[in-house]
Amino acid sequence: MATGWAGDGAVQDQIDATISDAIKRARSQLPHGPGLEHCEECDAPIPEARRKAMPGVRLCVACQEAHDLEQGAVGGYNRRGSKDSQLR
Template identity: 80%
Template sequence: MATGWAGDDAVQEQIDATVEDAIKRARSKLHHGPGLERCEECDAPIPEARRKAVPGVRLCVSCQEVQDRAESESSGYNRRGSKDSQLR
């Protein structure tokens, strides 16, 4: 069936590209190397267990929660919309 200028699998290609971009963005946010002993925001000590569990950790749990909350509020993803609304 002819679909105009778009190929038969254009929608799937767009979905795949969106997923790949999200994976690249998430990986770029991961820290590498040794973690800090003190939080870079509030200077509170970061427990050794957290430093072992999260390589490259830079924030204490409290500051990390604040940052995660701020990022999730402005993530820009339409998680409740239909599949078609996410493809625009």
């Protein structure tokens, strides 16, 4: 199919690049290094199992959930939009 200067797979390449960038951004925001034994916000103890599962953990589960809810409310992705609206 002729699409001007864009190659045949240009749209899919753009979608793949967008997803790859989002994955890199999410991974860069993950904590790393030694985890804390107590939550840095409420000083509650962080279980050893959580510290092993999440290297670099700094928050207890309750504070992490609250933090995730705050971050989700500001997210700029339209996950409900139609495919056409996402390609414009």
